[in-house]
Amino acid sequence: MAEKLFTEFPEVTTQAWEEVIIKDLKGADYEKKLVWRTMEGFNVRPYYRAENLKNLKHVTYAPAQFPFVRGTKTNNNWKIRQDFCAENVSEANKKALDVLMKGVDSIGFKIDGKKGLSQSDFDALLNDICLSAVELNFTGGCCKTPEIVKTLAEKVKNTNTDEINGSVDYSPLTKLSLYGNFCNSEEKDFELLKESVVAAKSLPHFRTIGVNACIFHNAGSTIVQELAFALAMGNEYLAKLTDSGLSADEIAKKTKFTFAVSSNYFMEIAKFRAARMLWANIVKAYEGTTECAQKMYVHAVTSAWLQTIYDPYVNMLRGTTESMSAAIAGVDSLEVLPFNKAFEKPTDFSNRIARNVQIILKEESYFDKVVDPAAGSYYVEELTNLIAEDAWKLFKTIEDKGGYIAALKEGFIQEQIKTSAQKHNTNVDTRREIFLGTNQYPNFNETLNSELRETLSKSCDCGCETENKTVEPIKIYRAAQAFEELRMKTENSGKEPKAFMLTFGSLAMCRARAQFSSNFFACAGIKVIDNNRFATIEEGVKAALELNAEIVVACSSDEEYAETVPQIADLLKNKSILVVAGAPACENELREKGINHFISVRNNVLETLKQYQIELGI
Numbered sequence: 001m002a003e004k005l006f007t008e009f010p011e012v013t014t015q016a017w018e019e020v021i022i023k024d025l026k027g028a029d030y031e032k033k034l035v036w037r038t039m040e041g042f043n044v045r046p047y048y049r050a051e052n053l054k055n056l057k058h059v060t061y062a063p064a065q066f067p068f069v070r071g072t073k074t075n076n077n078w079k080i081r082q083d084f085c086a087e088n089v090s091e092a093n094k095k096a097l098d099v100l101m102k103g104v105d106s107i108g109f110k111i112d113g114k115k116g117l118s119q120s121d122f123d124a125l126l127n128d129i130c131l132s133a134v135e136l137n138f139t140g141g142c143c144k145t146p147e148i149v150k151t152l153a154e155k156v157k158n159t160n161t162d163e164i165n166g167s168v169d170y171s172p173l174t175k176l177s178l179y180g181n182f183c184n185s186e187e188k189d190f191e192l193l194k195e196s197v198v199a200a201k202s203l204p205h206f207r208t209i210g211v212n213a214c215i216f217h218n219a220g221s222t223i224v225q226e227l228a229f230a231l232a233m234g235n236e237y238l239a240k241l242t243d244s245g246l247s248a249d250e251i252a253k254k255t256k257f258t259f260a261v262s263s264n265y266f267m268e269i270a271k272f273r274a275a276r277m278l279w280a281n282i283v284k285a286y287e288g289t290t291e292c293a294q295k296m297y298v299h300a301v302t303s304a305w306l307q308t309i310y311d312p313y314v315n316m317l318r319g320t321t322e323s324m325s326a327a328i329a330g331v332d333s334l335e336v337l338p339f340n341k342a343f344e345k346p347t348d349f350s351n352r353i354a355r356n357v358q359i360i361l362k363e364e365s366y367f368d369k370v371v372d373p374a375a376g377s378y379y380v381e382e383l384t385n386l387i388a389e390d391a392w393k394l395f396k397t398i399e400d401k402g403g404y405i406a407a408l409k410e411g412f413i414q415e416q417i418k419t420s421a422q423k424h425n426t427n428v429d430t431r432r433e434i435f436l437g438t439n440q441y442p443n444f445n446e447t448l449n450s451e452l453r454e455t456l457s458k459s460c461d462c463g464c465e466t467e468n469k470t471v472e473p474i475k476i477y478r479a480a481q482a483f484e485e486l487r488m489k490t491e492n493s494g495k496e497p498k499a500f501m502l503t504f505g506s507l508a509m510c511r512a513r514a515q516f517s518s519n520f521f522a523c524a525g526i527k528v529i530d531n532n533r534f535a536t537i538e539e540g541v542k543a544a545l546e547l548n549a550e551i552v553v554a555c556s557s558d559e560e561y562a563e564t565v566p567q568i569a570d571l572l573k574n575k576s577i578l579v580v581a582g583a584p585a586c587e588n589e590l591r592e593k594g595i596n597h598f599i600s601v602r603n604n605v606l607e608t609l610k611q612y613q614i615e616l617g618i
Helices: 015-024 030-034 088-099 119-125 142-155 172-179 186-199 223-243 248-253 265-285 314-329 348-363 378-400 402-408 412-429 481-491 507-522 535-548 558-572 588-592 606-613
Strands: 081-085 106-110 135-139 166-168 209-212 256-263 299-304 332-337 498-503 527-529 551-553 577-581
Touching: 015 030, 030 142, 081 088, 081 135, 081 314, 088 106, 088 119, 119 142, 135 142, 142 186, 166 412, 172 186, 172 223, 172 402, 186 209, 186 223, 209 223, 209 577, 223 248, 223 256, 223 265, 223 378, 223 412, 248 256, 256 265, 256 314, 256 332, 265 314, 265 378, 299 314, 314 332, 314 348, 378 412, 402 412, 412 481, 481 558, 498 507, 498 535, 507 527, 507 551, 507 577, 507 606, 527 558, 535 558, 551 558, 558 588
Parallel strands: 081 106, 081 332, 106 135, 135 166, 209 256, 256 299, 299 332, 498 527, 498 551, 551 577
Antiparallel strands: none
16 A cells, blocks of 8 residues: 555644634734635635535546536547638638648638528538548528538538537527527527527537527626526527427537636636536436436637737737636637737737647647546635536526526626626726736837727627617627727827826835836826936926926825925926825825825726826827
């Protein structure tokens, strides 16, 4: 028997840990200092121990074992996907053939939903592509999905159809959610959905029902909401299609879930694990008896909601951590969005970097060699349980309202997302949520020279009727948009306002506050003039006036402000806006003397900067 290590050390109890922690806090509030209250509404403790796993039933299951919390496979070999616009089928085919030689094994073709694909277009699009060696996906097909499936089935009828893998993302409920109505009518769209399932019977590994959870994430939902709404959408398809005569096994085998993956690293790992577990139980409740039906097929896409147009190379780093979460969680396929997708058509370079992120995770980091490496982590297992419990509660609430469509018509889903989006927005505005290069540590010298496009098109790709909406659409946006609009407003104003750091007194304090203030004003595109430290305030004011600085920021310690700030105000003679960096005890005293501008960590950065723009005439 292998020797157990550390047996000579006595076991430390949780009580002993807690006593030491409380002692080290020196009277500070334990809950406020160490407990994280998530956006989802549950508390995360500062540490977890083996005892936290005792009541978690899901930790006893193995990979590929119901309810598949640890994955649906006995390996972790996910597919690397890259999508291309198929408006020009020959060009799309050329690009697909190129990347298939560079590590990609899953292709997505975005087609025009108004037109679908003719037989000749279909042949040109798939020319020289070995369909048995690649996962083939079509997006944007909408009401043309049955035709696409029938065309594919006819094309491969003389081959081994067991080797044909892929999907068409037909999702009437996604259209309803994004645009306020169905493509045709609820009855007609579900008839087409059933027709798609029947048409794909000869293609056992080709999925025709899409559950697109990305729309919730990209509208600002929480992780729990994204999961609960996705389950509700999937359940609606099960309910309506079983009523139409299809079996739960037939429906579930043709269903594909697409989730966004954010930079909330451990929470995202736990989300995917919880998703598989909950969906398996839903399918089982519909008497879906086969394991392949109970297994959730998951495609993950890195977050569009988190992408920024300023300092865009940071998007590469976001995509990398997001990809790691998805890979560790055991998704079936993954698409890394190009870093520049938020503001321009992806280039060969950005597409190459996007796919290479995944190739590095496989070929250099060996993420595909271990199934569910997060298993057994006290923290991840507890998060999995917390997310599953809260998502299930929200899912049941939706079911009590009559299901996804009823909850959407009532406005319940929209209101839930709006509430969480507003919390996110407030956190971004106050920098509780950091967007590097946008609302914190911006590139001072960066400017944009062209009008930027929205992340997602506002029009319906398939030509669906968008008048007389039956439900309120879910609003898609990016979290950093408000700050980006703020900065672009300065850049487009034709002015070049300057914020001058008047540093004096304590070297440590003046430099710390100058750095804070520089980042603060640069977020609005205001030119920052930083300085090490002036020997006197007279010297600093003189330099600021010579540069015609519209804003002068007093940067020093609180102790020095009561005396020096009024002197600075007298020297400036209202030729510049005087701002005090910090929230000194003498603030009220200074305000009584007419000094009303203060910036600190307490500020709502976005709203404060908007006010400065107004004062600057921008």
